[in-house]
Amino acid sequence: MGWIETFAEKFVKDFVVKERWRYITNGLQVTLIVTLGALIIGLIIGMVVAVIRSAHDQISKEKLKSPGGLLLRLLNQAARLYLTVIRGTPSVVQLLLMYFMFLVNTDSKVLVAVITFGINSGAYVAEIFRSGIMSIDKGQMEAGRSLGLSFVKTMQIIILPQAFKNTLPALVNESITLLKETSICGYVGLNDLTRGGDIIRVDTYDPLLPLLGVAVIYLVIVMFFTWIMGKLERGLRESDRR
Numbered sequence: 001m002g003w004i005e006t007f008a009e010k011f012v013k014d015f016v017v018k019e020r021w022r023y024i025t026n027g028l029q030v031t032l033i034v035t036l037g038a039l040i041i042g043l044i045i046g047m048v049v050a051v052i053r054s055a056h057d058q059i060s061k062e063k064l065k066s067p068g069g070l071l072l073r074l075l076n077q078a079a080r081l082y083l084t085v086i087r088g089t090p091s092v093v094q095l096l097l098m099y100f101m102f103l104v105n106t107d108s109k110v111l112v113a114v115i116t117f118g119i120n121s122g123a124y125v126a127e128i129f130r131s132g133i134m135s136i137d138k139g140q141m142e143a144g145r146s147l148g149l150s151f152v153k154t155m156q157i158i159i160l161p162q163a164f165k166n167t168l169p170a171l172v173n174e175s176i177t178l179l180k181e182t183s184i185c186g187y188v189g190l191n192d193l194t195r196g197g198d199i200i201r202v203d204t205y206d207p208l209l210p211l212l213g214v215a216v217i218y219l220v221i222v223m224f225f226t227w228i229m230g231k232l233e234r235g236l237r238e239s240d241r242r
Helices: 002-019 021-058 067-088 091-102 109-134 138-146 151-188 193-204 208-241
Strands: none
Touching: 002 021, 002 193, 002 208, 021 067, 021 109, 021 151, 021 193, 021 208, 067 109, 091 109, 091 151, 109 151, 138 151, 151 193, 151 208, 193 208
8 A cells, every 4th residue: 555655645745735736727727728719710710711722723714814813813822821831830930939039029928829829720720621612512602603692602601511510520630639739838938737747847856747647637638529529420410310
């Protein structure tokens, strides 16, 4: 039973003494805020970029020569540049650039993290959405336009709901990846969940329990996301049968 007593002593020292558990709870709160905020920004950016890219790929070459087509070509080039830069550079470098250069006058480290990870996630969400949009039969877009709906209305009412359903598993996986990527927030001094465990490790010289506790919390959150995804998929399958 000696190992149980040793474990209990370490647990008390790591989490109870000086209320060190607050590093974990406060860090978890920051991690969830950053993840949720970045996910919202990423979904908005990703949807806009996906619509631009898919519209450019589906429009005829003759229409691309019109003034509206020229604008679409410029937007598509900007979208491709955005995707290339964001997907081709490490997240930690983007975070450091945003903190030390582009948002250097911003007082809130949480805001810097939310914007950085939102922009980063948007690039991956865009390709997920684009694949979903391109998987929808072109006849549905033509049918919507023949009914008098504008391109935007057709996308909003007919195409995007189906694309969202098709890409839901990939979007949930991207949310899980985003959650885990926020663990690098400590590079700019933001006390997220991972940094909270590391602070306890430095204070107590005991790496096992603090870092193991952080890993368990991440695992529980990921399992929760996975459970939600399963529920949504089952609900969508049942709705398709009706």
